[in-house]
Amino acid sequence: MNKKEFVKAVAAESGLTGVDAAKAVDAMQRVVSVSMQRGESIIIPGFGSFSLKECKARMGRNPRTGEPLKIPAKRVVRFSPSKNLMPQSPTTTKGGAKKKRATAK
Numbered sequence: 001m002n003k004k005e006f007v008k009a010v011a012a013e014s015g016l017t018g019v020d021a022a023k024a025v026d027a028m029q030r031v032v033s034v035s036m037q038r039g040e041s042i043i044i045p046g047f048g049s050f051s052l053k054e055c056k057a058r059m060g061r062n063p064r065t066g067e068p069l070k071i072p073a074k075r076v077v078r079f080s081p082s083k084n085l086m087p088q089s090p091t092t093t094k095g096g097a098k099k100k101r102a103t104a105k
Contacts, residue, residue: 036077048081
């Protein structure tokens with residue numbers, strides 16, 4: 001789903017006009033962006049949480065030459081979905097392995 005499709009879905013679900021739904025989506029993007037720049041976390045119950053993760057500096061290799069290079073430390077945005085947001089499948093277990101179904105004899 002791209003942004004245009006997402007805006008249409010928000011408009012249909014909320015009863016907003018397409019223009020108002022686009023404004024709401026844009027406002028959410030701005031709020032998340034500004035909060036991440038400030039180092040704040042955002043927790044939305046039933047949806048998930050946005051937080052910052054500190055990645056340490058490390059050594060890597062240039063894939064073309066194989067030459068070692070230093071990768072600087074950085075902060076990245078992390079999204080953790082709520083348990084309610086995760087898709088539930090009755091045929092899989094927590095580790096992803098399929099459950100054995102009982103067969104009728």
